[in-house]
Amino acid sequence: MHYSIIKPKYKKEEITIDKGSLKTKRKFAFLLEVGDKLLNSREFYANDDVEVVVDYSFSDSKRPKEKIILYIIEDLTKE
Numbered sequence: 001m002h003y004s005i006i007k008p009k010y011k012k013e014e015i016t017i018d019k020g021s022l023k024t025k026r027k028f029a030f031l032l033e034v035g036d037k038l039l040n041s042r043e044f045y046a047n048d049d050v051e052v053v054v055d056y057s058f059s060d061s062k063r064p065k066e067k068i069i070l071y072i073i074e075d076l077t078k079e
Contacts, residue, residue, distance in 0.1 A: 003078040006032060006044045010071040015056070019064040023055040034073050041071040046078075 006029045027036075029044035037053040044050060053070060
């Protein structure tokens with residue numbers, strides 16, 4: 001590994017989901033890929049632990065809803 005900082009470029013998206021349906025997983029920043037959905041937008045050190053959105057649901061039921069902001073990686077620069 002010849003880099004220490006990961007600089008993603010993001011597209012911001014606000015979504016509505018069923019409250020409590022958000023599923024995430026932890027991933028090292030050096031494993032991030034274009035298309036990954038994150039809950040925060042910033043630069044990372046290569047060994048930072050990053051929370052990536054894996055799944056969520058939205059239904060027409062009366063279940064409470066919440067709005068969240070996702071940051072979708074469009075491009076990655078590794079320095």
